[in-house]
Amino acid sequence: MNPLIKKHALNFGIIAAVISILYSLMAYLVDNTLFVNKWLATIMMIVGFVLYIMAPMRVKRDQGGYITFRDALAAFVVTFIIAGITGVIWNLLLFNVIDPDLQSTVQEMTIEKSVQMMERFGAPEDAIDQSIAQMEETNNYSLGNQVKGFFMMLMFMIIVGLLVAAVVKKNPPLVDEYSSGDSE
Numbered sequence: 001m002n003p004l005i006k007k008h009a010l011n012f013g014i015i016a017a018v019i020s021i022l023y024s025l026m027a028y029l030v031d032n033t034l035f036v037n038k039w040l041a042t043i044m045m046i047v048g049f050v051l052y053i054m055a056p057m058r059v060k061r062d063q064g065g066y067i068t069f070r071d072a073l074a075a076f077v078v079t080f081i082i083a084g085i086t087g088v089i090w091n092l093l094l095f096n097v098i099d100p101d102l103q104s105t106v107q108e109m110t111i112e113k114s115v116q117m118m119e120r121f122g123a124p125e126d127a128i129d130q131s132i133a134q135m136e137e138t139n140n141y142s143l144g145n146q147v148k149g150f151f152m153m154l155m156f157m158i159i160v161g162l163l164v165a166a167v168v169k170k171n172p173p174l175v176d177e178y179s180s181g182d183s184e
Contacts, residue, residue: 002059008062008075008079009055009074012058013082016083036109052079053164069169072168077154
C-alpha cells in the first residue's frame with residue numbers, strides 16, 4: 001500500500017475516532033439524551049464523512065495533484081476502517097465494561113424517541129407495540145451486534161467510497177514520447 005495512504009488514512013481515521021469518542025464521552029458525562037439526539041448524530045456523521053474524504057484529498061495533494069481511483073478508494077475506506085474499529089472497541093468498553101447500566105438507559109430513550117416518531121406518522125398501535133417488543137429484545141451493544149453494525153456500515157462506506165474515488169481521482173498525464181521534440 002502506498003505509504004501516503006497509510007499516513008493520511010491513519011491520521012484522519014484517528015482524528016475521526018477521537019472526535020467520536022469525545023462526543024460519546026460528553027454524552028455519557030454531561031447528558032445521556034445526547035446519545036439519541038438525531039441532529040447531533042447527523043452532525044457527527046457529516047464530520048466523519050468530511051474526514052474520510054480528506055484522506056484521499058491529502059494523498060492527491062501530496063502526489064502532485066494526482067491519485068488513482070484505487071488509491072482514492074483505499075484512502076477513504078481505510079480511514080473509515082480505522083475510525084470504525086476504534087469506535088466499536090470504545091462502544092464495547094463503555095457499554096459493557098465501564099457502565100453496563102447505560103445500555104438500558106440508552107435503549108429506553110431510543111424506544112421513547114421511536115414511539116414518538118411512529119405516533120407522529122400515525123402508525124397503528126399494534127405496529128408500535130410490535131416494534132417496542134423487538135427493540136426490547138435487541139442488545140445493540142453486544143459484541144455480535146457491534147461487529148454486524150460495523151460490517152453493514154463498511155458495505156455502505158465502500159459504496160460511498162466508490163463515488164468519492166470517482167470524483168477525486170486524477171490520473172497523471174500519459175507521456176507521449178513523440179511530442180518531446182526527439183522526432184527526426
